[in-house]
Amino acid sequence: MNAQITPLVANTNLDAFWMPFTANRQFKANPRLLARADGMRYWTADGREVLDGVAGLWCVNAGHGRREITEAVTRQLNTMEFAPTFQMGHPIAFELADRLSKVAPAGLDRVFFTNSGSEAVDTALKIAIAYQRARGAATRTRLIGREKGYHGVGFGGISVGGMVNNRKAFGASMLPGVDHLPHTLNLEHNAFSRGLPQWGAHLADELERIIALHDAATIAAVIIEPISGSSGVILPPVGYLKRIREICTKHEIVLIFDEVITGFGRIGKAFAAQAFNVIPDMMTTAKGLTNGAIPMGAVFAHRKIYDAFMHGPENAIELFHGYTYSAHPVACAAALATLDIYAKEGLLTQAATLSPIWENAMHSLKGLPHVIDVRNYGLIGAVELEPRSGAPGARAFEVFTRCFERGLLVRQTGDIIALSPPLIIETAHISKIVEILGEVIRATS
Numbered sequence: 001m002n003a004q005i006t007p008l009v010a011n012t013n014l015d016a017f018w019m020p021f022t023a024n025r026q027f028k029a030n031p032r033l034l035a036r037a038d039g040m041r042y043w044t045a046d047g048r049e050v051l052d053g054v055a056g057l058w059c060v061n062a063g064h065g066r067r068e069i070t071e072a073v074t075r076q077l078n079t080m081e082f083a084p085t086f087q088m089g090h091p092i093a094f095e096l097a098d099r100l101s102k103v104a105p106a107g108l109d110r111v112f113f114t115n116s117g118s119e120a121v122d123t124a125l126k127i128a129i130a131y132q133r134a135r136g137a138a139t140r141t142r143l144i145g146r147e148k149g150y151h152g153v154g155f156g157g158i159s160v161g162g163m164v165n166n167r168k169a170f171g172a173s174m175l176p177g178v179d180h181l182p183h184t185l186n187l188e189h190n191a192f193s194r195g196l197p198q199w200g201a202h203l204a205d206e207l208e209r210i211i212a213l214h215d216a217a218t219i220a221a222v223i224i225e226p227i228s229g230s231s232g233v234i235l236p237p238v239g240y241l242k243r244i245r246e247i248c249t250k251h252e253i254v255l256i257f258d259e260v261i262t263g264f265g266r267i268g269k270a271f272a273a274q275a276f277n278v279i280p281d282m283m284t285t286a287k288g289l290t291n292g293a294i295p296m297g298a299v300f301a302h303r304k305i306y307d308a309f310m311h312g313p314e315n316a317i318e319l320f321h322g323y324t325y326s327a328h329p330v331a332c333a334a335a336l337a338t339l340d341i342y343a344k345e346g347l348l349t350q351a352a353t354l355s356p357i358w359e360n361a362m363h364s365l366k367g368l369p370h371v372i373d374v375r376n377y378g379l380i381g382a383v384e385l386e387p388r389s390g391a392p393g394a395r396a397f398e399v400f401t402r403c404f405e406r407g408l409l410v411r412q413t414g415d416i417i418a419l420s421p422p423l424i425i426e427t428a429h430i431s432k433i434v435e436i437l438g439e440v441i442r443a444t445s
């Protein structure tokens with residue numbers, strides 16, 4: 001296997017691929033190429049084994065190289081590679097939506113398919129605004145996101161998102177009428193909390209302040225990640241999400257949970273909504289939906305939202321929105337096979353079983369040089385490092401590259417190292433992750 005891969009790499013010109021969310025020049029000078037994957041592991045192009053601490057990119061929840069998915073995709077490609085879903089349909093699209101509605105929180109049993117998390121977010125925002133109109137509240141067009149939120153890279157998503165680097169270059173083209181809640185990360189109060197932090201539920205009341213400023217009759221929706229992943233794992237303080245839910249209900253504002261990361265077992269139930277027992281009106285999902293094998297996203301909408309559109313002449317389109325590849329048959333096949341694996345192997349609840357072990361392992365990193373916080377929930381973890389003076393992100397980037405050299409894939413955002421391993425992880429892998437990360441942190445100045 002290695003002998004086959006190496007010459008291929010030597011001859012590959014890296015110039016043409018403009019890499020996403022990547023330091024292109026740094027990468028191309030010193031590439032980190034992954035060439036094969038199985039179970040908990042990747043192998044680099046030159047044959048080195050790398051333990052996957054981030055499920056690829058928070059998506060390969062059932063582990064790599066799942067034959068069941070490969071076979072389902074192959075079967076579907078051999079049967080029907082594509083069929084339209086505009087004014088037409090194909091059976092496995094309906095089968096998948098039905099299966100998803102059965103693992104969804106009660107009531108969220110109408111499913112709109114997209115090809116990514118970003119599209120799911122923009123779809124949900126559009127549905128929320130159109131829903132308000134459909135129910136006779138057409139003045140409700142404002143959207144509320146949160147500082148440090150990540151909702152993908154569409155114009156809707158970056159507008160409600162709150163990560164400055166994702167926004168600042170596109171400032172003038174952001175959606176108007178968007179406001180942001182404060183984020184809930186506060187090391188002064190919550191550093192080294194185990195699980196959810198105790199301090200900060202009162203930050204939900206900022207929503208009342210924003211509503212008082214604009215008037216509820218102008219606000220369509222609030223979108224938040226139950227746990228922010230991409231900005232460095234920000235956990236909801238105890239009671240925070242429940243309070244947000246209460247305020248949205250009181251003011252008839254649609255609450256959207258962006259579950260692109262937390263969905264499909266990441267924190268011990270199928271969705272964070274169920275794990276936290278706070279049910280939104282819509283959920284956006286992607287990633288773990290197909291185990292990362294084929295791109296796909298899905299918006300789960302409460303039945304009352306769907307029903308609000310089902311008026312007017314029966315031959316009229318109710319929602320002018322959709323993608324050529326909404327419910328692509330091959331993606332549907334991958335998702336159905338993925339759901340089968342999750343059910344058969346109990347993976348949607350596995351994070352709850354492993355979370356005490358994971359929590360102890362993560363917190364064993366407390367006390368290492370430069371570690372200013374450790375955060376964890378379900379099978380998510382983060383280690384925050386003190387930034388080097390004048391060089392934010394440099395220390396964590398070094399930790400990321402050294403971990404890779406030592407055979408561990410982690411994710412770096414700013415000065416935070418984030419972890420979200422495949423849900424098939426075993427205790428020996430957890431020990432290995434913490435051992436390598438700990439050694440690297442100790443060795444990094």
Ligand SMILES: Cc1ncc(COP(=O)(O)O)c(C=O)c1O
Binds near residue numbers: 151153261
């Ligand atoms: C919470 C959240 N929403 C949306 C997205 C965007 O998903 P995609 O990259 O599939 O467009 C992500 C991706 O990490 C995410 O974490």
